[in-house]
Amino acid sequence: MVHVDSKNALPKLKISGLGKRYGEVVALEPTELTVNAGEFVTLLGPSGSGKTTLLQMISGLTEPTTGTLHVDGRDETATPVHRRDMGLVFQHYALFPHMTVGENIAFPLKMRGAPTNEVRERVRETLAKVQLEQYGDRFPRELSGGQQQRVALARCFVYRPQIVLMDEPLGALDKNLREHMQFEIKRLHREFGTTVIYVTHDQEEALVLSDRICLMNHARVEQIGTPREIYSRPKSIFSARFIGLSNLFIGKVSDAGDGRIVVANSNGSFEARQENCGPLVNGKAGLVLRPEQLRPGPAGAGENDITGTVTEIIYVGSDTRLVLTLQDGETVSVRHDPATTLPALGDSLTYHWPIDVAVVVS
Amino acid sequence: MTAAGLSASPRTFRLRANALWLAAPAIAFLVVFFLIPVGRLLFLSIQGDTGSLTAEHYDRLLHTEVYWRILIITFRIAGLTAFFSLLLGYPLAYWLSQLKEQRRNQMLLLVLVPFWTSYLVKAFAWMLLLGNQGVLNRLLGGAGITDSPLPLMYNEFGVIVGMVHAMMPLAVLTMMPVMSGIDTRLSQAAGTLGANGAHRFWMVYFPLSIPGMAAGGLLTFITSLGFFIVPAFLGGRQQTMLAQLIIIQVQELVNWAFAGVLATMLLVSALIACWIYNHLFGLASLSAGSSTADKTSSAWTRRFGFALLEKLAWITSAVTGRFSQGGRGKILPGYVALIVFFLVAPTLMVIPIAFTSSDFLEFPPPGYSTRWFSLYFNSPIWISATVRSFGVAFATAIAATAIGGLAALAIARSRSRFGGVVFAFMLAPMIVPRIVIAVGLFYLFAQMGLVATNLGLVIGHTVLSIPFTFVAIAAVLKGYDWRLDQAAASLGAGRFQVLRLITVPLIRGGVISAFLFAFVTSFDELTIAIFVSGGLKSTLPKQMWDDMILQLNPTLAAVSVVVLVIVTAILLVADRLRR
Numbered sequence: 001m002v003h004v005d006s007k008n009a010l011p012k013l014k015i016s017g018l019g020k021r022y023g024e025v026v027a028l029e030p031t032e033l034t035v036n037a038g039e040f041v042t043l044l045g046p047s048g049s050g051k052t053t054l055l056q057m058i059s060g061l062t063e064p065t066t067g068t069l070h071v072d073g074r075d076e077t078a079t080p081v082h083r084r085d086m087g088l089v090f091q092h093y094a095l096f097p098h099m100t101v102g103e104n105i106a107f108p109l110k111m112r113g114a115p116t117n118e119v120r121e122r123v124r125e126t127l128a129k130v131q132l133e134q135y136g137d138r139f140p141r142e143l144s145g146g147q148q149q150r151v152a153l154a155r156c157f158v159y160r161p162q163i164v165l166m167d168e169p170l171g172a173l174d175k176n177l178r179e180h181m182q183f184e185i186k187r188l189h190r191e192f193g194t195t196v197i198y199v200t201h202d203q204e205e206a207l208v209l210s211d212r213i214c215l216m217n218h219a220r221v222e223q224i225g226t227p228r229e230i231y232s233r234p235k236s237i238f239s240a241r242f243i244g245l246s247n248l249f250i251g252k253v254s255d256a257g258d259g260r261i262v263v264a265n266s267n268g269s270f271e272a273r274q275e276n277c278g279p280l281v282n283g284k285a286g287l288v289l290r291p292e293q294l295r296p297g298p299a300g301a302g303e304n305d306i307t308g309t310v311t312e313i314i315y316v317g318s319d320t321r322l323v324l325t326l327q328d329g330e331t332v333s334v335r336h337d338p339a340t341t342l343p344a345l346g347d348s349l350t351y352h353w354p355i356d357v358a359v360v361v362s
Numbered sequence: 363m364t365a366a367g368l369s370a371s372p373r374t375f376r377l378r379a380n381a382l383w384l385a386a387p388a389i390a391f392l393v394v395f396f397l398i399p400v401g402r403l404l405f406l407s408i409q410g411d412t413g414s415l416t417a418e419h420y421d422r423l424l425h426t427e428v429y430w431r432i433l434i435i436t437f438r439i440a441g442l443t444a445f446f447s448l449l450l451g452y453p454l455a456y457w458l459s460q461l462k463e464q465r466r467n468q469m470l471l472l473v474l475v476p477f478w479t480s481y482l483v484k485a486f487a488w489m490l491l492l493g494n495q496g497v498l499n500r501l502l503g504g505a506g507i508t509d510s511p512l513p514l515m516y517n518e519f520g521v522i523v524g525m526v527h528a529m530m531p532l533a534v535l536t537m538m539p540v541m542s543g544i545d546t547r548l549s550q551a552a553g554t555l556g557a558n559g560a561h562r563f564w565m566v567y568f569p570l571s572i573p574g575m576a577a578g579g580l581l582t583f584i585t586s587l588g589f590f591i592v593p594a595f596l597g598g599r600q601q602t603m604l605a606q607l608i609i610i611q612v613q614e615l616v617n618w619a620f621a622g623v624l625a626t627m628l629l630v631s632a633l634i635a636c637w638i639y640n641h642l643f644g645l646a647s648l649s650a651g652s653s654t655a656d657k658t659s660s661a662w663t664r665r666f667g668f669a670l671l672e673k674l675a676w677i678t679s680a681v682t683g684r685f686s687q688g689g690r691g692k693i694l695p696g697y698v699a700l701i702v703f704f705l706v707a708p709t710l711m712v713i714p715i716a717f718t719s720s721d722f723l724e725f726p727p728p729g730y731s732t733r734w735f736s737l738y739f740n741s742p743i744w745i746s747a748t749v750r751s752f753g754v755a756f757a758t759a760i761a762a763t764a765i766g767g768l769a770a771l772a773i774a775r776s777r778s779r780f781g782g783v784v785f786a787f788m789l790a791p792m793i794v795p796r797i798v799i800a801v802g803l804f805y806l807f808a809q810m811g812l813v814a815t816n817l818g819l820v821i822g823h824t825v826l827s828i829p830f831t832f833v834a835i836a837a838v839l840k841g842y843d844w845r846l847d848q849a850a851a852s853l854g855a856g857r858f859q860v861l862r863l864i865t866v867p868l869i870r871g872g873v874i875s876a877f878l879f880a881f882v883t884s885f886d887e888l889t890i891a892i893f894v895s896g897g898l899k900s901t902l903p904k905q906m907w908d909d910m911i912l913q914l915n916p917t918l919a920a921v922s923v924v925v926l927v928i929v930t931a932i933l934l935v936a937d938r939l940r941r
């Protein structure tokens with residue numbers, strides 16, 4: 001995360017109450033979001049959660065129904081799209097098929113009335129940055145998907161917009177190329193010091209790239225925070241489920257005094273710290289545990305445990321995961337400790353965890 | 363079922379390899395009734411009296427100034443028609459392409475109805491509008507704007523107005539699909555990169571729409587080259603076009619050899635236009651998006667083109683910057699309304715005239731009566747012509763749909779490298795000017811005794827309709843997912859059941875529109891009918907043509923209304939059934 005002197009620096013981008021409806025359909029509930037200069041923020045969420053809508057309103061391609069947008073403290077809500085100092089990278093690149101790679105990259109410079117010499121120089125320089133020096137005279141359709149994506153990035157970064165918006169720019173690429181391009185995007189972000197708002201529905205990508213993640217669901221923001229914050233302190237069941245693998249015990253909550261609470265269901269009752277508990281609705285809640293937080297063996301002081309039979313053993317490369325089925329049929333994923341011998345299917349195992357690590361969400 | 367599954371792969375393979383045979387009826391039909399007659403006609407032009415080869419007929423062409431003049435006039439009128447059709451039609455096509463799909467299909471009727479409206483009815487309407495005693499001159503005189511009638515007709519102005527009115531729907535219908543296929547995200551992308559409206563249009567949208575313009579220009583140019591209805595009625599002696607000359611050579615002078623010469627000129631011009639379209643059209647390479655084709659010259663044209671477009675963009679933004687935001691938004695809809703009025707109003711004006719009580723073609727009519735309709739309905743000549751047109755159109759629609767549909771199926775299912783050749787051959791009757799096909803068939807039918815027979819008409823109309831049915835059915839087959847057939851087969855459906863329960867229901871819409879388009883093509887057809895039908899065996903358009911040449915009368919207005927109603931009804935039915 002880039003740290004800004006928050007006392008005198010205005011946020012780069014400030015969104016207040018920005019919302020969009022299409023007739024009856026709410027594409028985005030009024031939303032608040034503040035992005036600092038140089039920050040890389042990812043909008044993450046399932047399909048239809050309003051990510052594209054939010055991004056397009058920031059870019060000016062879609063008019064908001066409510067709310068305002070401030071860039072560097074200036075109100076830009078009504079600025080037409082071509083006057084905003086922003087760059088947008090589309091999912092399917094949107095390269096101009098009738099222009100060569102060089103002409104595509106020169107386009108934004110020409111629109112800004114840059115002199116011919118400077119245009120030529122900047123295009124050459126930017127092509128070199130994305131390792132496409134040889135390709136300036138080719139047409140987009142003569143390039144591979146990854147190369148086209150690099151051209152799209154070059155076309156966007158060439159005019160040094162202060163804010164770059166990307167809508168699932170890697171959606172059409174295969175896994176290897178995606179990872180390579182993620183690296184490339186990260187590098188461009190660092191080199192130009194640009195503020196980036198990035199849309200994806202791939203949680204891994206969001207974790208790799210972002211300074212902060214803005215988790216979206218059902219046309220609103222679920223949670224905003226650093227990847228670590230969201231992983232270790234999910235604010236809702238949705239957040240817990242969407243990022244990383246999680247085990248969830250849903251049950252009734254009661255106060256056990258002494259800063260502790262108890263979540264009880266048919267598998268037993270589990271303690272957690274009051275301070276790790278978000279706001280609750282009508283006494284029901286879920287206790288979130290990450291697989292790596294559970295350790296083999298029975299509970300000691302200040303710990304909880306569960307016992308179940310091994311019903312699946314999943315090999316995932318770096319790790320082996322065990323699935324335990326508890327008495328009432330619920331399942332729990334745990335990480336197998338590579339130092340111990342692998343259990344067999346049907347073995348009964350007990351795992352424990354310190355009560356400090358569990359998070360309780362509604 | 364497992365046995366069927368196992369045997370399926372070799373059988374589908376054989377079916378694929380052999381699918382091109384489904385095009386055999388179409389190929390045979392077009393060879394006999396299109397390729398041979400046209401070839402024969404061209405050959406006549408180099409045949410002397412004794413059957414030996416000779417260049418004497420071309421000699422005559424070269425040494426007669428009047429023919430040169432007609433050739434030049436033909437090119438000039440066709441060129442101007444194509445130019446104005448594109449220029450005036452482009453904003454309409456653009457407007458249509460920007461609409462949401464459902465609304466676009468509704469609004470498209472505003473172009474489709476004029477497109478399918480009989481050329482004769484349109485020419486008739488313009489005669490009523492533009493004549494010395496016509497509607498426009500009376501309005502102008504009545505308002506005291508002019509003292510004496512303006513010469514609006516029997517000159518180039520009249521011909522161009524009539525031709526543009528006749529051809530613009532074709533131009534719009536050719537451009538529109540290309541325009542609506544332009545990815546809207548490209549314009550958006552240009553916007554985010556800093557391009558204002560004018561730059562987005564000139565530098566991104568316009569170059570991408572050029573293939574549509576080129577195709578629209580080509581089709582209107584070629585169709586205009588062989589056109590005779592509008593110049594015959596709205597032009598003077600100075601506007602005689604090549605096709606009219608061919609008709610005179612065949613019908614009055616019976617000079618086949620010279621008709622062959624003129625037909626060759628027409629055909630060669632059309633082919634040159636196609637060739638230019640394909641190879642030399644420098645602007646088309648703007649959007650071709652390939653750097654492999656001859657690099658230096660096309661790169662130079664491209665650069666020049668882009669520089670020009672950029673200038674246009676700066677000029678446009680400077681000019682439109684003077685208008686208010688709201689004022690700018692009204693220009694296009696206003697223009698579209700005006701053009702649609704131009705396309706639709708003249709033919710609509712025929713309707714009140716058909717109900718006139720007067721013996722003359724006055725507008726507005728002095729009183730109301732249905733006497734001209736009863737005259738039509740009680741006239742054995744008109745009724746028999748109408749009935750004949752219906753019968754011929756029905757037979758044509760069945761034949762053309764079957765033959766063209768099988769050929770489309772062949773193309774869709776075959777991977778043969780001859781597919782492209784067959785495809786081009788199926789479309790050839792659209793490229794070769796109708797008058798050439800008509801005269802060629804007339805010569806053939808004269809030898810076969812098919813002149814003045816319904817069979818001859820059906821054959822001729824089927825030749826003209828096959829490109830339409832082929833394209834309509836090929837279009838639905840292209841979007842057809844053949845895996846559905848395989849899925850149905852794997853679920854236990856036999857081959858016939860697959861056809862009946864899956865294929866036919868899914869392509870029904872395309873087949874029905876193919877049928878109706880063939881029907882309307884035949885119902886409206888005049889060129890072949892002029893030669894092949896006649897006397898007591900006239901079709902409705904032929905009867906109208908004869909009457910219009912003799913004298914304009916209110917019965918013609920009544921007949922026009924009947925034709926208008928029938929064609930519009932068919933179009934509406936086609937539109938409904940396609941959904």
Ligand SMILES: Nc1ncnc2c1ncn2[C@@H]1O[C@H](COP(=O)(O)OP(=O)(O)OP(=O)(O)O)[C@@H](O)[C@H]1O
Nearest residue numbers: 022025026027046047048049050051052053054201
């Ligand atoms: N032009 C529109 N008209 C009507 N509804 C729309 C329109 N655009 C978006 N919506 C609706 O708004 C909601 C949010 O759409 P949006 O495109 O922002 O989702 P998204 O998060 O980008 O999804 P995806 O991951 O699939 O791209 C969806 O329910 C969508 O159906």
Ligand SMILES: [Mg+2]
Nearest residue numbers: 051052053167
């Ligand atoms: Mg989206």
